[in-house]
Structures are given as structure tokens and as C-alpha cells.
Amino acid sequence: MRELRVTKWVAAVPMMAIALATIYPLIFTLNVALKTRHEYILDRFSLTESLRWDNLGAAWTSGGISRYFINSLIVVGFAVALLLLFGSMAGFALSHLRFRGSRTLFLACLAALFIPFQVIMVPLARTMADTGLMDTYPGLILAYVAQFLPFTIYLMASYYNGIPAEIVDAARIDGNGPFGVYRRIMVPLGAPALLSVGILDALFCWNDVLIALLMMPSAQHRTLMIGVTSLRGQYSSDIPTFSAGVLIAAVPVLAVYLFFQRQIAEAVTAGSMKG
Known part of the structure; x- marks a missing residue:
């Protein structure tokens, strides 16, 4: 004892x-x-x-935190929605729709997880500038989708691998095509994984600094994390106001961690527990 x-x-x-x-x-x-x-x-x-x-009110109004907060909500909301849609569809296809090259595609998604953003940063910036998407909400949303989609696909495919193939076969016998199986079977059964992966994707996008700093050079379109960073220069002699801005930026992340601890743990361990 x-x-x-x-x-x-x-x-x-x-x-x-x-x-x-x-x-x-x-x-x-x-x-x-x-x-x-x-x-x-x-x-x-x-x-x-x-x-x-x-001080919190001064940071929210005078410091522009309110505008940055709304920018982050818009970008993160649309990015997570697209990530869950494309990630769940691709995860279903790679786990239950066997076709030529499916294994190679899955390995390619897995390999993409190991590519640092710094490697593709310059080509991405040039592509966005050439297409007129630099310093726009759609441009940053697409950048987030491109960066975090391999992670989402990997986790969703790992989760869907744990769903018995007999369920998919039964749905096909009932007359459902691939999209019918996805909509009627995979989406309801994958709801816990979608929630967990969605929370992680939201945290990744919300806390991002490098991609947002590259894609949003103007002050009007800054996300919250970039806006808080800019406060350090704007309020260099008023550290309490700067700290208030940092606190406001941290509250949503802390709330997500406190209320969704179990879902975050399940998402982190999904790749090792499923498949």
C-alpha cells in the first residue's frame, strides 16, 4: 500500500x-x-x-478586437464547415469505396501531414495573388482548407474504418447509391467524430498566426490572433490594455477546452484507436 x-x-x-x-x-x-x-x-x-x-472594454473597442473577433468567426466558421464536408466525404470514399488508387490517395493524404506550411508558403502566396484571393475572406478560408484537410481526411477515414462493411452493404441493397450511403448512414454514425474533428479544426484555425499573417496583410481583414499581436505595438506603453486584448482572445479557446475535453481527447486518439 x-x-x-x-x-x-x-x-x-x-x-x-x-x-x-x-x-x-x-x-x-x-x-x-x-x-x-x-x-x-x-x-x-x-x-x-x-x-x-x-481595460477590457478599451481593448474591445479602441483596440479593434471586436472587428478582429468577427473576422475570425467568419473565417473559422466557413473553413470548418468546408473541412468537415470534404473531409467526411473523402474519408468515407477512402475507407469504404474501394477503387483503383484509393490506397495511394490515402497515403498521399498521410504524407501531406508531414509537409510544413513554410515549404508551400511562397507558392501559395503567389497563387492567391494571381487569382485575386489575397487579402480576402475566401482566400484565407481556402488556405485553411488546403492546410488542414489532410488531417481531417485521415481522422475521418480512420473512424469510418471502424464501421462494419455489412452496414454499408445493407444500405446499398436497399437501393442507396454512394451519396445515399454517405448521407443516410455515414453522417449520422460519424456525428461524434465530426464533432471532435470539427473542434480540433476550429482550434487550429482560430489559433493560427502564420497563414493569416501571410494572407491578410491589411488591418481591416486581420483575424483575432493577428490583431492581438498588433496591439503590442499600438499599446506598447499601455501593457494592461494589451493584456486585456490577450485575455479576450484566450477566453474562447479556454471555453472550448473546458466544455469539450472528452471530444478533443477522442479526436486526438482516433487515428490510433480506429482502423
């Missing part, structure tokens, strides 16, 4: 240290966001005494 307790503590102590290292920056940012500029200059590590909630 004593050895078991010692083993638990050996595992618990590092986990607690990791948890504190993760939580402390959030608490520090909240504390700074509620300070006055004078308080921050005097002692940045002391607890705030003024509780300046109006």
Missing part, C-alpha cells in the same frame, strides 16, 4: 507542476489586465488593487 502511494505521488507531483506552469500565465495576464498603467509600472507582479474592468 505504501509503495502504491509513493507511485501516485511520483506521478502527481510532475503533473501538478505542469498544471501550475500552465495556469500561472493566465492568472498573471488577468491580473495585469485589471491594473492601471501606474500600478503596472510600479510593480508588475503585485496583485491589482483597482480592478480596472474598463
Whole structure:
């Protein structure tokens, strides 16, 4: 019994240290966001005494966070919808519709996961500029779809591989074509995977900086993460307002992690558990 307790503590102590290292920056940012500029200059590590909630309002309005927030909602919403549509259809085709080259296509999607964005950054920018999609919502949405579609296809194909082929065969006997099987069978049965993968795709797109910085050079179309980064120069002498902007940007991500922990864990482990 004593050895078991010692083993638990050996595992618990590092986990607690990791948890504190993760939580402390959030608490520090909240504390700074509620300070006055004078308080921050005097002692940045002391607890705030003024509780300046109006710093959040200043970052939302004067800092332009509201516009950046809407931009991110538009881009992420459409990108995730397209990723789930194309990813689920391709995952179904690669897992249950056997055709010549299907294995090669699946391996190509798997190989695309290992290509860093920096490798395709310059060709992508040139293509978007030539087609007039640079600095537009459709351009950034298509860039996100191109970047994260292999990941979505891989996870959906892995999940659909776990659905018995007999179910698909029975649906075909009932007179359903490939699209009928996808719409009536695969979409309902794949709803848990779609939710999990959709959450991950939304987090990837929401937290992205590099692609958005490349595709959206103008201030009007900046996404939230790029907008928060720009606040550092705009409010270099007003760190509490800058911290308020960082806090606003972090709240949606924290909310998603808190409410969808199980779905995120299932999506991360889907590739190793299915197929």
C-alpha cells in the first residue's frame, strides 16, 4: 500500500507542476489586465488593487478586437464547415469505396501531414495573388482548407474504418447509391467524430498566426490572433490594455477546452484507436 502511494505521488507531483506552469500565465495576464498603467509600472507582479474592468472594454473597442473577433468567426466558421464536408466525404470514399488508387490517395493524404506550411508558403502566396484571393475572406478560408484537410481526411477515414462493411452493404441493397450511403448512414454514425474533428479544426484555425499573417496583410481583414499581436505595438506603453486584448482572445479557446475535453481527447486518439 505504501509503495502504491509513493507511485501516485511520483506521478502527481510532475503533473501538478505542469498544471501550475500552465495556469500561472493566465492568472498573471488577468491580473495585469485589471491594473492601471501606474500600478503596472510600479510593480508588475503585485496583485491589482483597482480592478480596472474598463481595460477590457478599451481593448474591445479602441483596440479593434471586436472587428478582429468577427473576422475570425467568419473565417473559422466557413473553413470548418468546408473541412468537415470534404473531409467526411473523402474519408468515407477512402475507407469504404474501394477503387483503383484509393490506397495511394490515402497515403498521399498521410504524407501531406508531414509537409510544413513554410515549404508551400511562397507558392501559395503567389497563387492567391494571381487569382485575386489575397487579402480576402475566401482566400484565407481556402488556405485553411488546403492546410488542414489532410488531417481531417485521415481522422475521418480512420473512424469510418471502424464501421462494419455489412452496414454499408445493407444500405446499398436497399437501393442507396454512394451519396445515399454517405448521407443516410455515414453522417449520422460519424456525428461524434465530426464533432471532435470539427473542434480540433476550429482550434487550429482560430489559433493560427502564420497563414493569416501571410494572407491578410491589411488591418481591416486581420483575424483575432493577428490583431492581438498588433496591439503590442499600438499599446506598447499601455501593457494592461494589451493584456486585456490577450485575455479576450484566450477566453474562447479556454471555453472550448473546458466544455469539450472528452471530444478533443477522442479526436486526438482516433487515428490510433480506429482502423
